[in-house]
Amino acid sequence: MDFSVKKFDLLAELNLTQGVVERKTTIPILSNLLCEAKGSRLTITATDLEISICTACDAKIKKEGAGTIPAKKLLELVRLLPDSEIKFKLLDNHWVEIISDRKKYKMVGMARDNFPQLAPAPHPLVKIPAKILSAMIARTAFAISTEESRYTLNGALLVLKPESAVMVATDGHRLALVETAHKFDGLNAEVRVLVPRKAMMEVQRLAAEAGEDAQVDFARDDTNLYFQFGGRLLISRLLTGQFPNYEAVLPRENDKKITLDRNELNDAVRRVAQLADQRSHAVKMALSKDGVEISSSSPEYGEAKETIEMEWKGPEISIGFNAQYLLDFLGAAAEGPISLELKDEQSAGQLRPLGDEAYQYRYVIMPMRI
Amino acid sequence: MDAFFVSVELLARPELRGKPVVVGGRPDHRGVVSAASYEARKFGIHSAMPLRTAARLCPHAVFLDGHSALYSEWSDRIAAIFAKYSPIVEMASVDEAYLDLAGTERLHGPPLAAAHKLRCEIWERTHLPASMGLAATRLVAKVASDQAKPRGLLWVAPGMEEVFLAPLPVRKIPGIGKVTEAGLHALGIQTVGQLAAVPLEKLENAFGQWGVALHRKARGQDAYEFFLDAEPKSISHNHTFGVDIDDAETLHTTLSHLAEKATKRLRDSGLYARVVTVAIRYKSFKTITRAKSLREPTDLDSVILATAKELFQANRDRRQQVRLLGVALSGFEHAAPQLDLLDAGRRERLEKLARATDRLREKFGFSKLQRGSSLRLPDDE
Numbered sequence: 001m002d003f004s005v006k007k008f009d010l011l012a013e014l015n016l017t018q019g020v021v022e023r024k025t026t027i028p029i030l031s032n033l034l035c036e037a038k039g040s041r042l043t044i045t046a047t048d049l050e051i052s053i054c055t056a057c058d059a060k061i062k063k064e065g066a067g068t069i070p071a072k073k074l075l076e077l078v079r080l081l082p083d084s085e086i087k088f089k090l091l092d093n094h095w096v097e098i099i100s101d102r103k104k105y106k107m108v109g110m111a112r113d114n115f116p117q118l119a120p121a122p123h124p125l126v127k128i129p130a131k132i133l134s135a136m137i138a139r140t141a142f143a144i145s146t147e148e149s150r151y152t153l154n155g156a157l158l159v160l161k162p163e164s165a166v167m168v169a170t171d172g173h174r175l176a177l178v179e180t181a182h183k184f185d186g187l188n189a190e191v192r193v194l195v196p197r198k199a200m201m202e203v204q205r206l207a208a209e210a211g212e213d214a215q216v217d218f219a220r221d222d223t224n225l226y227f228q229f230g231g232r233l234l235i236s237r238l239l240t241g242q243f244p245n246y247e248a249v250l251p252r253e254n255d256k257k258i259t260l261d262r263n264e265l266n267d268a269v270r271r272v273a274q275l276a277d278q279r280s281h282a283v284k285m286a287l288s289k290d291g292v293e294i295s296s297s298s299p300e301y302g303e304a305k306e307t308i309e310m311e312w313k314g315p316e317i318s319i320g321f322n323a324q325y326l327l328d329f330l331g332a333a334a335e336g337p338i339s340l341e342l343k344d345e346q347s348a349g350q351l352r353p354l355g356d357e358a359y360q361y362r363y364v365i366m367p368m369r370i
Numbered sequence: 371m372d373a374f375f376v377s378v379e380l381l382a383r384p385e386l387r388g389k390p391v392v393v394g395g396r397p398d399h400r401g402v403v404s405a406a407s408y409e410a411r412k413f414g415i416h417s418a419m420p421l422r423t424a425a426r427l428c429p430h431a432v433f434l435d436g437h438s439a440l441y442s443e444w445s446d447r448i449a450a451i452f453a454k455y456s457p458i459v460e461m462a463s464v465d466e467a468y469l470d471l472a473g474t475e476r477l478h479g480p481p482l483a484a485a486h487k488l489r490c491e492i493w494e495r496t497h498l499p500a501s502m503g504l505a506a507t508r509l510v511a512k513v514a515s516d517q518a519k520p521r522g523l524l525w526v527a528p529g530m531e532e533v534f535l536a537p538l539p540v541r542k543i544p545g546i547g548k549v550t551e552a553g554l555h556a557l558g559i560q561t562v563g564q565l566a567a568v569p570l571e572k573l574e575n576a577f578g579q580w581g582v583a584l585h586r587k588a589r590g591q592d593a594y595e596f597f598l599d600a601e602p603k604s605i606s607h608n609h610t611f612g613v614d615i616d617d618a619e620t621l622h623t624t625l626s627h628l629a630e631k632a633t634k635r636l637r638d639s640g641l642y643a644r645v646v647t648v649a650i651r652y653k654s655f656k657t658i659t660r661a662k663s664l665r666e667p668t669d670l671d672s673v674i675l676a677t678a679k680e681l682f683q684a685n686r687d688r689r690q691q692v693r694l695l696g697v698a699l700s701g702f703e704h705a706a707p708q709l710d711l712l713d714a715g716r717r718e719r720l721e722k723l724a725r726a727t728d729r730l731r732e733k734f735g736f737s738k739l740q741r742g743s744s745l746r747l748p749d750d751e
Contacts, residue, residue, distance in 0.1 A: 368707035
């Protein structure tokens, strides 16, 4: 292997691999990147066995071949190098020589044969606009459970239908559901897959790099999901198991509805949360004829009370929510009016942004006993 | 409580009253005396003495196996009686407690009368003998209680503390063990009175900070106050095995039992725990503790047991025999306010079950109602 590549071409691809490379791994080779020089392209692969990324950039290849290089060290070094051509050459014992002008480095590599083989991508099932994937992930990813024991909640459910796409995530306390209309050419049946959290983060990163109009070739087989962004391929192990029947928990009788401005509500909850109990993060929302009172108290810090004035003719109702859960949603929701829909103190509340035309977005949040 | 383990055993074996009785195991077994009746003590038998030595000192003594679960059940019942006499009760061990009687006059009369009433009530309701010391500080009360044994009540009137302590050997002061005693003897100090007469600097030179404490203790003062805010920082239950164990079933039933015990106490205190810790001590005395934080606080056996098991399985070194297991709960909160979306009502049902379980246990004893996973404990029959 002997090639040269422009610093910024290489750096852009190296940056994309960093989320995948394991920091703490018991398998040393997984800390390395696989670099393959072939034709006029340099292909870079990273994997943690759960998720893999394969990306490429133009390079001048003198001699085809492949080697593995420690990912973190390579990124740090390339970042610090001046903007010029960088030459790579595989030496004996898997070492790799890196030369930029008169600067010379040798990094300890590992045998290419020890690097795991990636599954080849099957024929794409459908094209999804990167923009849609990214928008759906931004509206749901925060609601994914981080509890490893709740395995099937460690990802989001993606449902592709011939004319729409749905994404749902829940951690058992709240649920985020987003749906958008889009005609998927060539899709005749419904596709339901569980996408792990880490894969969602990487898809979002790749979508941001790919630009406004990029299309993602999506494919799946029995074990993996494949997201192809042009020359870049993300492979993620499929989460198996039964995602909860989310439709059963969507509220249907929440007849107490008020409309609030997203920014106004967001700012009020953020301020009031400062004095909420530091462990439970509980804030209280009370609807009365004066409007919505948002309050909190904690024995250590004191208490907070804010009123958003508005007309409310319905019965008085007072309900507790985890402030962080509210803020997660408000941060992801589109600006403009938000509909808050309640039933009673014990039942799930629902929040919907009304100004979001492209995405039907619902957030269901279970109250706290206060 | 006087010779507590023996007294509990005698409830079932009244024919042994008045005889030398040793609790701890068979005389030819390895192990030590857990408790000895006063009749056995006359032969020089005391707790922590090897069983074989005890058998040599008094070959006709009756040797009984210990039943730790039974003792803690009786201990719980006695604690419930204490709770009627003072809101501030500190269980120092399974058979020892401090009660703060300040401010209870209107309910129970002057302290001496209240103490007498309490001792009578314990006897009437349990038929277990108790001794009590009544004094202005915990330290003097403890020493007085020891002096009152068996079946006595000793009141040290305020101002009489030094007079009461002075003739006693220094070893009677709680905290003074073999080492300090030897150090004091080397300085020519035998009694508490002699200790009280030693200038502070001299004790400080000889014992450092501990010398300062000794100076205070000799006067009957203790630095330790009752905490009005008696909320514990952690609740734990440990079990030391009679013989080191590597049998998975025994380890799991023990862990389950400990988790249940700790969770019951958690609920009794009206608390919810966010952190579960498991302690494992191996035969080699190497001890590891591993903790896990829960996403939300809980007072449910099922959650705490599952977490304890997960910690145990992930961290246990299977090559080593286990000497001690412990389960500790901490990170307390007063409520678990977040309701569940996917399984609404499940936690409420489990909480109802736990409360019903607790009520039955209070009536019939802890071991009468246990999870299946806690059964088959060897010392629990």
